[in-house]
Amino acid sequence: MRHDLESADEFLTRQEKNEESFARFYEAYSPFVNTIALKLLKNEKDAEDLVQEVFIEVYQQSHQFNPSRGSVRSWIAVKTRSRCLDRLRKRAEVVKEDIEIESKERLEDEVVKQMEWEKTKTFLARLPEKQKNALIGNYLYEQSHAQLAAAMKKPLGTVKSWVRQGLRSLQKQWSEEGAKREDQDKYDL
Numbered sequence: 776m777r778h779d780l781e782s783a784d785e786f787l788t789r790q791e792k793n794e795e796s797f798a799r800f801y802e803a804y805s806p807f808v809n810t811i812a813l814k815l816l817k818n819e820k821d822a823e824d825l826v827q828e829v830f831i832e833v834y835q836q837s838h839q840f841n842p843s844r845g846s847v848r849s850w851i852a853v854k855t856r857s858r859c860l861d862r863l864r865k866r867a868e869v870v871k872e873d874i875e876i877e878s879k880e881r882l883e884d885e886v887v888k889q890m891e892w893e894k895t896k897t898f899l900a901r902l903p904e905k906q907k908n909a910l911i912g913n914y915l916y917e918q919s920h921a922q923l924a925a926a927m928k929k930p931l932g933t934v935k936s937w938v939r940q941g942l943r944s945l946q947k948q949w950s951e952e953g954a955k956r957e958d959q960d961k962y963d964l
Contacts, residue, residue: 784920785799785800786800786837787800787833787837787840787847788840788842788847797834800833801830803889804847804848804851805826805830807820807833807848807851807852808825808826808829808830808851808855809823809826810909811852811855811856811859812825812829812855812858812859815856815860815863816859816862821862825855825858825859825862828858829851829854829855829858832854833851833854845927856891863924886923894949894952898944898945898948898949899943899945901948902941902944902945905927905937905939906938906940906941906944907923907935908927908937908946909927909934909937909938910937910938910941910942911922912926913928913938920934920935920938947951949954
């Protein structure tokens with residue numbers, strides 16, 4: 776085994792580089808690089824891609840190896856670890872960007888919901904008291920029409936009418952608000 780590694784190391788230590796010596800080098804060290812990559816990246820596909828990336832870099836930058844600074848195994852381990860950390864940082868940045876975008880979208884949704892609720896409260900305040908109370912009981916307190924009728928001491932049909940009329944009035948107010956906004960947008964352009 777030691778002899779195989781020495782033979783493989785010739786790719787970096789000899790002046791003469793060829794495909795055969797690189798093939799030996801790759802065969803000897805690719806399992807080692809894959810083990811490191813798999814341990815750090817925890818994803819087989821990413822590890823396989825990284826092995827290719829590391830060996831392309833080794834092939835192109837073989838002149839950077841300095842035997843006085845350490846063994847071939849150490850040099851390639853450092854290179855592999857460095858590439859893995861680059862990938863993990865890139866992954867973290869993508870996740871961070873996704874979280875930031877999602878967070879902004881949620882915040883925007885909350886602001887819009889709050890604005891819509893404020894507008895709805897304004898519209899509710901314009902309704903006759905009986906319609907407003909019927910809608911609030913039905914939609915906010917989730918009371919059935921029968922429960923509302925009992926609580927308000929009114930016939931069931933009357934309470935249903937108040938809910939229906941209140942909803943129509945709210946829809947009309949929202950439609951008018953939408954039309955106003957469209958007109959305003961035309962003038963803003």
